[in-house]
Amino acid sequence: MRQCVRVLGGLGVLWALTVCVLVLCVAPAAPHPQCLDFKPPFRPLRELQFCVMYKEFGCCDYVKDQQLRAKYYRIMDNFDYYGYANCAGFVLEMICQECSPFAAHLFDAEDPTTPIRTIPGLCPDYCSQFWNKCRSTIPLLSDDPHIAKVKEDQTRLCRYLELDDADYCYPHLLSDQKLTLNLGRVQSDVDGCLQLCLEEVANGLRNPLAMVHANDGTHRFFVAEQVGLVWTYLPDRSKLEKPFLNITKAVLTSSWEGDERGFLGLTFHPKHKYNRKLYVYYSVEVGFDERIRISEFQVSAHDMNVVDHASERVILEIDEPASNHNGGQLLFSDDGYLYVFTGDGGMAGDPFGKYGNAQNKSALLGKVLRIDVNDNSRGPLYRIPPDNPFVHDRGARPEVYAYGVRNMWRCSVDRGDPRTKEGKGRIFCGDVGQNKFEEIDIIEKGRNFGWRAKEGFSCYDKKLCANSSLDDVLPIFAYPHKMGKSVTGGYVYRGCEYPNMNGMYIFGDFMSGRLMSLQEDRNTGKWKYNEVCMGKGMTCAFPGLINNYYQYIISFAEDEAGELYFMSTGVPSATSPSGVVYKVVDPSRRAPPRQCHYDPLPVRVKSNLIKFVPQETLTGLEQPHKAEPQPTDSSDWLQELIDRLGLPDGATPPLPTTTTKPPRRKGRRRKGQTRRESVPELQNGMVRLVGDEKGQRDRGRVELYVNGEWGTVCDDLWNINNAEVVCRQLGFTRALKAAKNSEFGEGKDLRILLDDVQCDGTESGLLDCQHTGVGINNCAHYEDAGVICGTSDHIIEV
Numbered sequence: 001m002r003q004c005v006r007v008l009g010g011l012g013v014l015w016a017l018t019v020c021v022l023v024l025c026v027a028p029a030a031p032h033p034q035c036l037d038f039k040p041p042f043r044p045l046r047e048l049q050f051c052v053m054y055k056e057f058g059c060c061d062y063v064k065d066q067q068l069r070a071k072y073y074r075i076m077d078n079f080d081y082y083g084y085a086n087c088a089g090f091v092l093e094m095i096c097q098e099c100s101p102f103a104a105h106l107f108d109a110e111d112p113t114t115p116i117r118t119i120p121g122l123c124p125d126y127c128s129q130f131w132n133k134c135r136s137t138i139p140l141l142s143d144d145p146h147i148a149k150v151k152e153d154q155t156r157l158c159r160y161l162e163l164d165d166a167d168y169c170y171p172h173l174l175s176d177q178k179l180t181l182n183l184g185r186v187q188s189d190v191d192g193c194l195q196l197c198l199e200e201v202a203n204g205l206r207n208p209l210a211m212v213h214a215n216d217g218t219h220r221f222f223v224a225e226q227v228g229l230v231w232t233y234l235p236d237r238s239k240l241e242k243p244f245l246n247i248t249k250a251v252l253t254s255s256w257e258g259d260e261r262g263f264l265g266l267t268f269h270p271k272h273k274y275n276r277k278l279y280v281y282y283s284v285e286v287g288f289d290e291r292i293r294i295s296e297f298q299v300s301a302h303d304m305n306v307v308d309h310a311s312e313r314v315i316l317e318i319d320e321p322a323s324n325h326n327g328g329q330l331l332f333s334d335d336g337y338l339y340v341f342t343g344d345g346g347m348a349g350d351p352f353g354k355y356g357n358a359q360n361k362s363a364l365l366g367k368v369l370r371i372d373v374n375d376n377s378r379g380p381l382y383r384i385p386p387d388n389p390f391v392h393d394r395g396a397r398p399e400v401y402a403y404g405v406r407n408m409w410r411c412s413v414d415r416g417d418p419r420t421k422e423g424k425g426r427i428f429c430g431d432v433g434q435n436k437f438e439e440i441d442i443i444e445k446g447r448n449f450g451w452r453a454k455e456g457f458s459c460y461d462k463k464l465c466a467n468s469s470l471d472d473v474l475p476i477f478a479y480p481h482k483m484g485k486s487v488t489g490g491y492v493y494r495g496c497e498y499p500n501m502n503g504m505y506i507f508g509d510f511m512s513g514r515l516m517s518l519q520e521d522r523n524t525g526k527w528k529y530n531e532v533c534m535g536k537g538m539t540c541a542f543p544g545l546i547n548n549y550y551q552y553i554i555s556f557a558e559d560e561a562g563e564l565y566f567m568s569t570g571v572p573s574a575t576s577p578s579g580v581v582y583k584v585v586d587p588s589r590r591a592p593p594r595q596c597h598y599d600p601l602p603v604r605v606k607s608n609l610i611k612f613v614p615q616e617t618l619t620g621l622e623q624p625h626k627a628e629p630q631p632t633d634s635s636d637w638l639q640e641l642i643d644r645l646g647l648p649d650g651a652t653p654p655l656p657t658t659t660t661k662p663p664r665r666k667g668r669r670r671k672g673q674t675r676r677e678s679v680p681e682l683q684n685g686m687v688r689l690v691g692d693e694k695g696q697r698d699r700g701r702v703e704l705y706v707n708g709e710w711g712t713v714c715d716d717l718w719n720i721n722n723a724e725v726v727c728r729q730l731g732f733t734r735a736l737k738a739a740k741n742s743e744f745g746e747g748k749d750l751r752i753l754l755d756d757v758q759c760d761g762t763e764s765g766l767l768d769c770q771h772t773g774v775g776i777n778n779c780a781h782y783e784d785a786g787v788i789c790g791t792s793d794h795i796i797e798v
Contacts, residue, residue, distance in 0.1 A: 031179045031187070032538040033588065034104035035059035036116065039542065040590045041101040041184065043499070051096035057184045060099035061592050068095050075140045087134035094120055094130075094141060097170055101183060105168040110541065118142035121163035123172045131157060184589050186500045193533035194517060197540035197547055198582040200614045201237055201565060205579035208567040209328075210266045211557035216273040219560045219600040220305075223567075223581060226253055226262035226574040228282065232305045234609070235600045242607035245280070245297070245307040252283040252290060255575040257737070261290070262574055264328025269373075270336060272299075278307070279315070279338060279373070281330050290320045292327065294340060296373065296381070303606050315373065315381050318364050322346025325407040325432075333413050334425040337385050339443075340369040340399075341429065343407040349434060350406070350452040355464065358404050358451045361396035366451065368408070368429075368443055370401035389446030404449040404472060407432040409510075410489035410555055411443070415562055417502065418494060423520075430489025430507055431475070434460060438487035439475035440507065440518065447473040476527050477518055482782060484509025485741065488553045488566075495562035496596035498586035506532065506556070506564060506584065511741050512782075513551035513568070536620065539587055546616045549582055551743070557581075561598060580616065685765035687726050689787065691744030699737075699788040701744035702726055704753050704766055706774050711753030713766065714779035715740040721761035722769065727789035729765055739786030746781040755779055 033041050036059065046062040048055040050069035060068070072095050076084055097106050097120040104110050106120035119142050122130065131154045138151045150156040163169045173179050187195040202208075207226035214220060219235040222244055228251035232240040253262030265281030272278060276299040284293045298311040320326060325343030332338055344366035350356030358366030371382040390396035408429040416424025427443040437456025441449055448471060452461050456478030459465035479487075490507030505518040505527075515532035534540070534547035550570040557565040563583060570578040682705050689700030702713045723735035755777035759769035767774075 031102075031181075031183065032105070032541065033101040033183065034110065034542065035101075036098060036103050036107060036109055038104065038109070040587050042590050042592045043184070045592045045595060048099070050092075051099040053096065054099040054101070057589075058099040058101050059103045061594075065099070068098060071095060075137065078140060079137075083134075083136070087137050090130050090134045091137055091141070093171070094122075100170075100173075102168055102173060102179065105163070105165065106170055106173075108163065110538075118144045119147065119161060121169045122158070122161045123166070123169040124158055124162065126169075126171055127158035127161050128154065184500075186586055186588050187535075187539065188530065189533065189536070191531075193531045195535040195539050195587070196515075196532055197535045197542070197545040197585045197587045198549060199544055199585055200546060200580060200616045201583050202233060202239065202581040202612065203579070203615050204577045205231075205567070205569075205581070206577050207262070207554060207569055207572065207574045208579040208581060209262075209264065209554045211555065211565055211567060211581060212266055212268060213558070213560040214268045214272050214278075215270065215560060217560075217601040218304075218603050219598070220603060221557075221559055222266065224263055224266045225579075226259075226264075227251060228253075228263040230263075230266060230307075232607075233612075234603060234605075237612035239610040239612065240305055240605065240607040241610055242306065244305060245309075247280070247282065247309070250282070250284060252285045253574045255573050257571065257573045259574060260324045260326050264292075264326060265330040267330040267332060267338075270332050276301070277373075279330050281328050281340070283320070283326060284317075286317075290323060291317045292320055292342065293317050294330070296376075304604060305607060313381060316340070316371075318342060320345060320365075321352060327407060327409075329408060329411045329429070331411060331413060331427075333427060335385075336372075336374060337370050338373050338382075339401065339411075339427070340371065341405070341408040341411055342367050342369065344405070344451065349460075356452045356461075358406060359448070359453070359464070361390060361393065361400055361403055364397055364399065366403065366405055367397075367400050368402040368405065369397075369399040371399055401445060402443055402447050402449060404447075404451050404453075405429075405431055405441075406434065406451040406455075408441075408489070409487065410507075412489065412491045412556070412558070414492045415494040415558075418496070423492065423503070426492075428489060428492065428505060430487035432486050433478075433481070435481065436460075437478045437480055438484060438509065439478040440487070440489065440505070441473070441475050444473055449473060449475075477529060479516075482780070484512035484514050486510040488555060490556040490566070491558050491564055493562075493564050493584075495558075495564060497561075497563055497591050498584075498589065499591055500589050501564070501584075501586050506566075508553035508556070508566060508568075510553055510572075513549075513553060515553070515566075535587055540585075540618055542587060544614075545585055545587070546582075546618050548616065548619050550578065550580055554579070561596065685767045687729055687766065689726075689730065689744075689789075690747070691786070698732065698790055699739075699744065699786065701739075701742070701747055701784050701786045702766075703747060703750065706753050706767070709751065709753075711751040711775075712747040712781065713757060713785045714752055714755040714777050715783045715785040716779055717756050717758055718785040722757050722759045722766070722785070723787040723789075724761045725759045725763050725766060725769065726787050730789060732789035734790060735787055736790045737788040739788065740783070742782050742784040742786075744786040745784070747784055748781050751775065752777045752779060752781065752784075757785075 035041055041057055041059050043057050044061050048065040050065050051060055075091055100106055107117040109116045167176055205225055208223050209226055210224040212222050221233050222230050224230045228248040229243050230245035232244045251263050253259055261283035263282045267279050269275055269277040278297050280295050282293055284291050294316040296313045296315055297307045300306045300308045325346040327341045327343040329341035342365050344350045344358045345352050350358050353360055357363045370385055370388055372385050373382050384398040388398055390400050391398045408431045411427055411429035414423045414426040429441050431439050431441055433455050439456045450472035453464035453470050454460055488508045488510050492505045493501040508515045517530045517532050518527040520527050540547040550568040552572045553566055553568045555567045565581055565583050567581050684706050686705040688703050690703050691701040692699050703710045704713055718738050718740055720735055720738045723738040727735040753774055755772045757766055757769050757771045763769050
């Protein structure tokens with residue numbers, strides 16, 4: 001147990017042994033390939049000539065292979081023919097384990113703070129053979145003083161060279177199918193959920209809804225907040241103190257959770273390096289009207305990290321009949337034209353006109369627009385591309401490129417396969433559904449994407465759906481609302497660092513927090529779906545990686561090198577600084593060293609820099625806390641009651657948590673103490689809060705006690721008045737939020753006890769409010785209601 005005791009330091013031998021059994025020293029649930037530089041293995045660009053057993057996949061490139069070859073000959077030059085014949089194979093095998101995909105395990109190097117072994121971990125039978133035939137090579141292989149001390153004693157030496165995790169010892173790991181099966185491929189669990197990891201890139205952002213690059217060689221990235229601020233980040237992830245763009249006074253938004261208005265989109269002109277132009281999409285109020293505005297700006301001629309705010313030219317404005325469904329995507333495709341993705345105008349069911357805005361080609365709402373903003377210094381601010389599909393249709397706006405969309409939220413252009421360029425130029429979009437389905441589309445020129453006749457593959461307006469002239473193009477994928485209620489479109493991965501992800505379209509759902517992927521079958525053209533889960537166990541146990549994220553997935557992004565990111569937040573409000581940018585990482589395989597190297601162009605910085613400080617941590621491998629002294633018998637009944645009721649701060653320990661995939665924040669469950677006969681009986685109408693993954697006591701899923709059972713409350717009609725009743729009942733002064741859509745997990749093991757609850761805020765409990773009756777409901781657990789309570793008027797960061 002040498003490694004475990006070393007890792008856990010002075011926690012005590014008994015405790016260390018316990019932790020080793022529970023965390024580190026059990027047989028792995030999944031393989032964890034890792035190199036001595038604490039990164040995943042790779043496929044060498046140039047075939048290895050010495051350690052050929054790892055020429056297909058491992059931890060050595062050609063340069064390292066030649067270094068090991070030189071080391072081998074330095075050692076073997078000390079032996080005659082007999083020694084060479086007996087020991088050459090042993091020396092070669094042990095030296096080449098630096099190239100093993102499991103080198104970090106073989107050399108006991110999973111912990112970067114501890115010394116690395118000089119001889120890899122050997123299985124006892126192999127060590128015995130090595131000692132009997134070639135122990136004379138030990139001083140040449142290792143300068144470890146302890147090995148020098150025990151090298152003449154076979155038992156002591158081989159015991160020292162054993163690994164705590166015997167599954168990884170050499171050479172038995174080569175024949176262990178648990179370790180070698182699918183080695184080098186993206187790992188998945190038994191349900192087919194892909195195991196990926198994350199790297200935190202930026203934090204403290206207020207609803208970060210766009211991250212873009214200028215494609216100018218500097219490898220800066222720019223993150224936009226919904227309030228109208230855009231921040232500049234340098235390649236080292238430091239943030240410039242002065243905003244790149246600040247139009248907060250013009251942007252129309254609010255602090256309401258879920259407000260769809262605000263700064264919604266940003267893109268740089270393809271020739272930004274030469275013309276300094278960029279384009280933004282945001283909500284404005286003009287008189288009593290709400291509009292979406294597309295504007296052109298130029299970067300200051302004196303500071304490449306600041307926009308010249310006086311340079312704004314309004315390219316296009318469109319009236320918005322409602323405050324939702326505002327669209328918000330801007331992008332330039334390979335043809336050099338600007339694409340604008342608008343929503344259908346809001347409300348529900350696109351009720352505008354006979355067929356709705358989306359099916360009306362004379363309206364700009366519910367469309368994909370394509371305009372030419374090149375060379376617009378003189379003349380019109382934009383022109384119509386001559387090959388736009390409806391330029392000769394008198395009943396259509398010439399800007400329209402495609403129609404029949406509801407509210408496309410986040411679209412992207414496929415860069416194409418790095419070698420073959422297959423797929424290059426395709427535009428992928430997530431189109432948010434009405435009340436049944438979310439969909440992913442590939443945009444096609446002049447095509448009808450079906451809304452409001454169809455939602456996903458299903459008919460929505462049955463009369464329109466039956467119209468033979470609809471001629472709509474179907475989505476490549478659609479999913480029901482039991483999986484999520486608001487799709488966030490993503491990107492096809494075409495980066496360099498993670499070859500296994502090439503061609504994988506990764507997207508998410510804003511409401512459920514689910515990450516998902518699609519991959520096209522080249523033979524059939526069909527798209528294969530896999531959910532994306534955060535790596536379990538040791539999967540993400542690499543320096544700097546994490547396996548959890550905030551639930552509300554707002555947007556996805558690509559950096560200048562093509563690596564993939566997404567942005568999410570814990571509180572979906574334009575004023576809550578809980579937004580984080582994450583980089584997606586494949587822990588199973590990386591690109592060979594130096595293949596993805598680039599030298600960013602220098603950036604002249606005139607602002608102060610704010611150094612990036614990560615806040616997130618890996619979950620699932622926490623070391624246990626010291627056990628607290630048990631209370632005396634006289635207080636057990638009180639502790640039991642507190643545990644069961646979930647009282648406010650100062651009176652309650654963390655309640656048991658229930659988590660759903662994917663994780664919002666992983667938490668530890670706390671076991672309740674043994675029930676005593678003196679525990680007072682629970683009363684009908686009592687409530688408790690369950691499911692916050694940080695164990696915070698002022699928030700959670702609302703669970704209600706009625707007639708001997710705990711149950712959940714449906715979020716239909718759930719509002720702040722209902723939340724006020726719950727929070728006051730638990731001893732808080734007010735409610736800060738009425739949480740919906742199972743924000744604190746689904747209480748699947750419980751019955752839904754209340755539905756359509758309507759309180760005026762003065763009742764003593766939920767049973768005193770109007771409701772459909774105990775146990776009568778028309779909803780599901782993905783609609784479980786929750787609350788955030790407090791004693792102030794400020795929203796608490798989740």
